[in-house]
Amino acid sequence: MIVERFSQNVVNSGIFKLYIATGFFATLIFFVINADLFTPLEMLFGIIGVTVVLKGVSNMMLSLIILLFNLDNKRKELDFKYNSEKIDAMLAELSIQDAANLGENKE
Numbered sequence: 001m002i003v004e005r006f007s008q009n010v011v012n013s014g015i016f017k018l019y020i021a022t023g024f025f026a027t028l029i030f031f032v033i034n035a036d037l038f039t040p041l042e043m044l045f046g047i048i049g050v051t052v053v054l055k056g057v058s059n060m061m062l063s064l065i066i067l068l069f070n071l072d073n074k075r076k077e078l079d080f081k082y083n084s085e086k087i088d089a090m091l092a093e094l095s096i097q098d099a100a101n102l103g104e105n106k107e
Helices: 002-013 015-033 040-068 072-106
Strands: none
Touching (some): 002 015, 015 040
C-alpha cells in the first residue's frame, strides 16, 4: 500500500514525462541543427528511437526506485505510534484507578 502510493505519487508528479519530453526535444534540436547530415527518414526514426529508449529508461528508474524503497522506517514509525497509543491507554487506565482509589480512601 505504501509503495503503491509512493510510486503513484512519483508517476503523477510528471517528473518522468518531463524527462522524456526534454530528451525528445533535445533530440529534435540535434537533428534540426545537423539536418544536412541526416535524411528525414533517419531523423524520424532517430527521434522515435530516442523517445522509446528514454521511456524504457524512465520505467527502469521507477522500478529501481520501488525496488530500493525501504519500509523499515515506516514500520518503526507505525510500531512507535502503536506502542505510544498503548502506553497512553494504560496511563489513562492507571490514573482512573488511582482516582477511584483516592475516592474510596476519602470515604
